[in-house]
Amino acid sequence: MPLTDEQLLVRMNEHMSPTSLLLGARLVQLDSKLGHVRMAFDAKQEFCNPMGNVQGGFVAAMLDEAASIAAFAHAQKRIGLPTLEFKVTFLSPARPGILYAEGRLLKFGNRTAFLEADLLDHEDRHLARMSATAMQIPMGTPTLVDRP
16 A cells, blocks of 8 residues: 555655765655655755855755655655766756755656756755656666676
8 A cells, every 4th residue: 555645755754865864855745646856955065166056966966866756756666766867957056055956757657767856945046957867677676787
């Protein structure tokens, strides 16, 4: 029996990935049917470049986490979801502090998932957008690097 969105939100926050923990992530909202999530990230000063802006790799990681978690929430089962490709468009500099990422599942196919995410600051200014394609791997199935 599928979990309610409230149960899923609690469970997913209790079992964040090491990457999410590093990024100071917290899942604040989700709609599993639509495959939509909203996450808060603590963009630390240590994430910044010499200009004082959050370095683009951290921005991309936040977007990738939000998009992937949207797919996990929709799937409601343990799957691997390695990113095959993604594109990030940086619209405005991200500054340290709490940032929000809204991840969306666009299509959940048999083998691939098409994802999108936006990064916003505390005033809802649009900072970046990512589109991505990921491959679904049932948990327990060896990955390509694990196969002989």
